[in-house]
Amino acid sequence: MNILDLGDTHIHWREDGDLAGAPVVFSHALGSDLRMWDKIVPLMPAGLRLIRYDTRGHGLSACPAGPYAMGALIRDAERLLEALDIRDCAFVGLSMGGLIAQGLAVKRLDLVRAMVLSNTAAKIGTPQIWADRIAAVRAEGIEGIADAVMQRWFSRRFRETAELKGWRAMLVRTPADGYAGCSAAIAGADFLTPTSGLTLPTLVLAGSEDGSTPPDLVRETADLVRGSRFHLIRGAGHLPPVEAPEDFAAVLAGFLRGIGHV
Template sequence: MNILDLGDTHIHWREDGDPNGAPVVFSNSLGTDFRMWDKLVPMLPRDLRLIRYDTRGHGLSACHKGPYSMGTIIRDAERLLDALEVRDCVFVGLSMGGLIAQGLAVKRFDMVRAMVLSNTAAKIGTAQMWAERIAKVRAEGIEAIADVMMERWFSRRFRETAELKGWRAMLAGTPVDGYAGCSAAIAGTDFITPTSGLTLPTLAIAGSEDGSTPPDLVRETAELVRGSRFHLIRGAGHLPPVEKPEDYAEVLTGFLRDIGHTAG
């Protein structure tokens, strides 16, 4: 277990692969932790330095009273990667993690050389939608939204498997302060303008059955970045590294190879 103590907060992180390899950083979605990448990591080339961490309010990272700002959440990632002496990484962000990827790429061009925007957008949802969800989880707990979120996250086929119970438990076990705090950060984020100014290599990934960030929304975000590429994973919902890890590994490895980040 790796905990980075930053004084005012702490971040839980893990590193796999080659410690001297080119770094790839993974950032989780709202309501999950870095275990969402567990199936994917062993399928990636062995010459990479693979870093995962739990976003503030999730997993074993610190959970503070909210609301949070997206700037604070991006700063957490920045401080972690500075501590780990990471430069020129490929930042892979899914949903909320995709917002972090965009913000960090704008802020630290020395730190992020390419990004993967997975099941995400430059702006996710509306302020009213997020305010209603925050009010509901604060009044009734995350359990009150768990079943609806499973329908949005996963394809019908996956929802019929026993594995769904684990993901539902992960969501329901997220601290309310963490979930609501990060929800407020997402609600206040609109990266359409700053992301449209980015020119770094970018891969956007969508799931055909995603009920949270549908493929058209992901494609629109990809089109903001000149020269980006878009890939649709069929039969997957909001978390394709969970449902279709082989497909995800194939497209991610291809991108990393094309930009010279791996020889694998």
């Protein structure tokens, strides 16, 4: 277990692969934790340094009082990379993690040489949608929204498997303060203009069955980044690393090879 003490919070992180290899950093979705990438890590090419972490308010990271700003989530990632002496990483962010990826690339191109945006957008939802979600969590707990989240996250096929129970449990065990705090950060995030100025190598992934960030929304974000590559993973919902890990890993590995990162 690796814990980075940042003073105002602490971040849990994990490292796999070749510790001397080119770094790839993974940032997870709201209501999950670094285990979201468990199926992807073993499928990555040799020679990569694979770093995962729990966003504040999630997993084994601290859950400071909210609400949070997206700038704070970006700063957490920035400080983690600095502490691990990482430069020129490929940063892979899914949903909330994709917002963090965009913000970090805008702020620190010395840290990020390539960006992978999965099931995300430059702006996700509206302030009212997130205000309603936060109110529901405050009133009913995460249990009260869990079934609706599962509907948006996963395809019908996956929802019929026993594995769904584990992902539902992960969501429900997320601290309500952490979920609400990060929801507030997402509500206030709008990278439409900043992301449109990015030119770094970018892969954008969507799931055909995604009920949270539908493919058309994800494609619109891909169109913001000049030269980006868009790929649709058919049959997968909001979390392709969970539902379609082989497809996700193959496309990711191909992208990393194509840019000379491995």
